[in-house]
Amino acid sequence: MKKWMAMMCTVLLLAGCGTTNEETAPAKDEKNNQELDKVTVVLDWTPNTNHTGLYVAQEKGYFAEEGLDVEIIMPGEAGADQLTASGKADFGVSYQESITQARVQGVPLVSIAAVIQHNTSGFASPVEKNITSPKDFAGKTYGGWGSPVEQSVLDSLMKVENANVEDVSIINMGDSDFFTAVKRDIDFAWIFYGWTGVEAELRGEEINMVYLTDYSEKLDYYTPVLATNETMIAENPDTVKAFIKAASKGYSFTIENPDEAAQILLKAAPDLDEELVQKSQEWLAPYYQDDAAQWGEQKLEVWENYASWMFENGLLDKELEADQAFTNEFLPE
Incomplete structure (x- = not known):
């Protein structure tokens, strides 16, 4: 990814x-x-x-x-x-x-x-962050790579639950490791479950996933x-x-x-x-x-x-x- x-x-x-x-x-x-x-x-x-x-x-x-x-x-x-x-x-x-x-x-x-x-990507976060749906992105920090598409995807998902993307702090974390970043700098990030999600399982680190396809058919x-x-x-x-x-x-x-x-x-x-x-x-x-x-x-x-x-x-x-x-x-x- x-x-x-x-x-x-x-x-x-x-x-x-x-x-x-x-x-x-x-x-x-x-x-x-x-x-x-x-x-x-x-x-x-x-x-x-x-x-x-x-x-x-x-x-x-x-x-x-x-x-x-x-x-x-x-x-x-x-x-x-x-x-x-x-x-x-x-x-x-x-x-x-x-x-x-x-x-x-x-x-x-x-x-x-x-x-x-089908699109197997989604927004991942440690379970202790309590991010289980798009509305929970509000007040949290998202770590991305600086593309306009990210804010648009966040906005689309949050609108489904009457939440506002302006309430999300978006930072560019580049190629930073997901597991390091969520302990230090961010609350959630966009991952492919088939690799990073499986790695979380092997590490014994429980994560919540908000899949794009659960909220928008156009994002499949x-x-x-x-x-x-x-x-x-x-x-x-x-x-x-x-x-x-x-x-x-x-x-x-x-x-x-x-x-x-x-x-x-x-x-x-x-x-x-x-x-x-x-x-x-x-x-x-x-x-x-x-x-x-x-x-x-x-x-x-x-x-x-x-x-x-x-x-x-x-x-x-x-x-x-x-x-x-x-x-x-x-x-x-």
Whole structure:
């Protein structure tokens, strides 16, 4: 989530990006004596359980089966959206939030699969803070990352209970650790339960969650998603289809085999906490596909709902052409 915070602050930089793809020499699958097309996918943040399906597809050979040699790379200072939009990476892990803002500014990012079907984020606080609903935000200090979207989300939720966002003290805590910050500087923060919430369970620290989706249907958006750029879709549709087919297989495996999938992620990122990865993977497994007909599926109404909410709250300069922001055409049939 922290990387998304940074992206929301830098999405304006994307409008100046070009869309050129660099050609690279094909790799070779020695087992099948087959030349593979080299492609890159850039993560939004350091490896975590949002990304497990990609590592499974790589480890299990699903990408190679589709003729691809996929390199998973870190975003660096530029950020995944900027690298993907410019063609410096073929694919990226992104978010409906940032793609919506980017497309309104003319940036050619397109979502090609939903990693998680519903928004699992919310406002978290230690139980002793007694924050159990949006009205309880009043008189408290919220720690965020300095994006206008935060105050708008707080305002939307608080209005449901006739509370006023002006009664909340909002500070920028940047990349500060949630567990340290709530003991020292703030009362609540915005987290993904599947990682930070699970970590709280393992620490034995009880938290209350106020989920966005409990108070607004329009805030049930896709976060994260897999994305590419319009040039990639126009010039290399077979590569996009192959990538999504293998990724779908990777996430489907993860849904059915969370323990083994967690070990694959840990093999790729051994510095991660093993217990946290295992528990997070178990928690997240049912949420990847959830109630969708298949993993990765996206609905127009979800894109329209969130874009209209952003426009109504002054977060977009103009309305989004929602049907251009995403596609289901590359999902396996």
